[in-house]
Amino acid sequence: MRLAPHWRVRAQRLQLRGEVCECCGRHLFPPRDVCPSCHQPANEPFPFSGEGTIYSYSTVYEPPRGYEQYAPYTVALVRLKEGPLVTAQLTDVDPADVRIGLPVEMVTRALREEGEEGMIIYGYKFRPVLEQQAAVH
Amino acid sequence: MTRVSIIGIGQTSVGEHWDVSIRDLGAQAVLAALHDAGIERPDALYVGNMLSGPLASQEQLATLIADWSGLRGIEALKAEAACASGAAALRVGYMAVASGLHDVVVVLGVEKMTDLDGDEATIALMNAADAEYEAIHGTTFISLNAMLMRRYMEEYQVPHEAFAGFPVNSHANAVYNPQAMFHQAITRETFVGARMIADPINLFDSAPIADGAAAVVLCAAERARELVPHPVRIAASSVATDSVALHDRHDPLFLAAVYNSAMKAYRQAEIGPQDIDLFELHDAFSIIAALSLEASGFAPRGQGTRLAADGEIGPHGRVPIATMGGLKARGHPVGATGLYQVVEAALQLRGEAGKNQVPDAHWAMTQNVGGVGGTAFTHILEG
Numbered sequence: 001m002r003l004a005p006h007w008r009v010r011a012q013r014l015q016l017r018g019e020v021c022e023c024c025g026r027h028l029f030p031p032r033d034v035c036p037s038c039h040q041p042a043n044e045p046f047p048f049s050g051e052g053t054i055y056s057y058s059t060v061y062e063p064p065r066g067y068e069q070y071a072p073y074t075v076a077l078v079r080l081k082e083g084p085l086v087t088a089q090l091t092d093v094d095p096a097d098v099r100i101g102l103p104v105e106m107v108t109r110a111l112r113e114e115g116e117e118g119m120i121i122y123g124y125k126f127r128p129v130l131e132q133q134a135a136v137h
Numbered sequence: 138m139t140r141v142s143i144i145g146i147g148q149t150s151v152g153e154h155w156d157v158s159i160r161d162l163g164a165q166a167v168l169a170a171l172h173d174a175g176i177e178r179p180d181a182l183y184v185g186n187m188l189s190g191p192l193a194s195q196e197q198l199a200t201l202i203a204d205w206s207g208l209r210g211i212e213a214l215k216a217e218a219a220c221a222s223g224a225a226a227l228r229v230g231y232m233a234v235a236s237g238l239h240d241v242v243v244v245l246g247v248e249k250m251t252d253l254d255g256d257e258a259t260i261a262l263m264n265a266a267d268a269e270y271e272a273i274h275g276t277t278f279i280s281l282n283a284m285l286m287r288r289y290m291e292e293y294q295v296p297h298e299a300f301a302g303f304p305v306n307s308h309a310n311a312v313y314n315p316q317a318m319f320h321q322a323i324t325r326e327t328f329v330g331a332r333m334i335a336d337p338i339n340l341f342d343s344a345p346i347a348d349g350a351a352a353v354v355l356c357a358a359e360r361a362r363e364l365v366p367h368p369v370r371i372a373a374s375s376v377a378t379d380s381v382a383l384h385d386r387h388d389p390l391f392l393a394a395v396y397n398s399a400m401k402a403y404r405q406a407e408i409g410p411q412d413i414d415l416f417e418l419h420d421a422f423s424i425i426a427a428l429s430l431e432a433s434g435f436a437p438r439g440q441g442t443r444l445a446a447d448g449e450i451g452p453h454g455r456v457p458i459a460t461m462g463g464l465k466a467r468g469h470p471v472g473a474t475g476l477y478q479v480v481e482a483a484l485q486l487r488g489e490a491g492k493n494q495v496p497d498a499h500w501a502m503t504q505n506v507g508g509v510g511g512t513a514f515t516h517i518l519e520g
Binding site: 005009030036055056057058059060061062063064065066067070073075076077084085086087088089100111112121123125 | 256259260263267269270271272273274275276277279280281283284285287288291335336338380382383384385386389
């Protein structure tokens with residue numbers, strides 16, 4: 001069981017917390033110590049809104065170990081409103097309804113379970129924005 | 138800086154080598170390359186390999202293979218850059234000779250992927266991605282490439298059928314490569330009707346994993362002609378990196394590491410893409426073939442598939458690629474692939490490529506890509 005690797009990234013996993021570079025103003029997710037754009041130190045926390053649109057996606061039918069119970073599931077690159085792309089699973093959506101440009105929002109879900117007595121690891125997934133769903137149905 | 142030449146090449150067939158372990162497979166290619174060069178004891182062995190740890194529970198791989206090749210005692214180490222590990226080892230070998238540190242070195246790429254059941258090898262390939270921000274979400278290596286392909290098709294309005302030319306060319310060329318994994322040509326119809334793996338990537342968009350080993354012997358160019366009749370000079374060796382994760386790139390459809398390594402290589406060799414007679418590119422997925430052609434200066438952005446559609450990538454075309462089958466049809470033993478590319482390019486430049494011979498081949502380029510473009514090595518060879 002690997003506890004520390006999941007514990008230390010809890011803020012980004014559960015709150016979608018990244019950083020904003022105080023030097024160039026770029027929003028960073030995941031957080032890192034050096035801004036990849038202007039190469040200055042980056043350490044100002046920034047909570048992302050969790051709103052974004054789908055940049056691209058693919059449905060996984062043959063999942064890695066630990067993800068069988070979610071299959072088939074759709075993974076996506078989500079373009080967050082504030083700029084960065086983030087890789088995540090989509091949830092609460094039929095794979096057939098996913099398209100590039102679809103507005104999505106972050107929710108917290110179980111990412112994987114590490115066996116009968118292992119941990120359940122929670123983190124961000126994205127679902128279609130609820131108001132839009134309401135408008136459609 | 139000392140100029141460096143390839144004076145020996147060796148390769149095993151690519152496929153399922155259930156009767157040999159990774160040490161024997163590696164030693165076979167090392168001994169074949171040393172025999173080809175007429176060298177008994179090189180100064181060093183550099184091994185490119187990605188997965189001997191997770192798949193064979195074996196590290197200190199280079200030391201082990203040195204011993205099993207009868208070279209116990211020499212300098213030996215392993216280089217790793219995911220699927221580009223082979224070219225990473227070549228780069229180390231090149232630096233060792235170019236710097237004057239060593240006179241003769243042997244460089245091996247080896248991978249053994251069929252020893253474990255089921256999808257173990259496929260899953261281990263995900264080690265090339267960002268573990269904390271890609272893999273944790275259940276992303277697979279194929280799905281990362283599928284996302285890239287889907288975005289490409291949408292952004293440039295390219296239909297999936299447009300990629301058919303890549304696997305059709307690779308399979309046609311592999312028919313005449315005795316070391317290739319597949320020896321069966323396919324048609325556009327085979328491609329269009331193939332089973333979907335991770336939409337939009339189908340069976341023929343994706344290179345097969347396999348076992349294999351390939352090796353080259355390097356020495357100073359000025360000595361090369363005394364030792365062998367057809368030395369092949371390494372006119373350029375370059376590497377560039379990008380972010381490991383796709384999501385950390387401003388524009389995922391531009392392979393910046395490929396672009397930067399290719400441009401550095403052209404500058405070092407003092408030639409341009411128009412001079413390249415054949416290009417062994419990293420067609421692990423057909424989308425990567427298209428993006429590599431674009432980033433290396435052979436096609437404008439969004440038009441990489443046109444070269445394939447117009448028949449320009451065959452052995453007699455303007456930009457021959459995958460001339461011995463490429464990753465798609467020769468097979469993709471990941472850490473060995475970079476060395477297969479170089480061995481095949483050397484065969485072309487020595488005029489020993491048989492029915493796939495590119496006429497008057499003088500300049501060959503090989504390009505080995507780690508992950509989804511995170512690391513890219515480009516080598517230019519002169520015959």
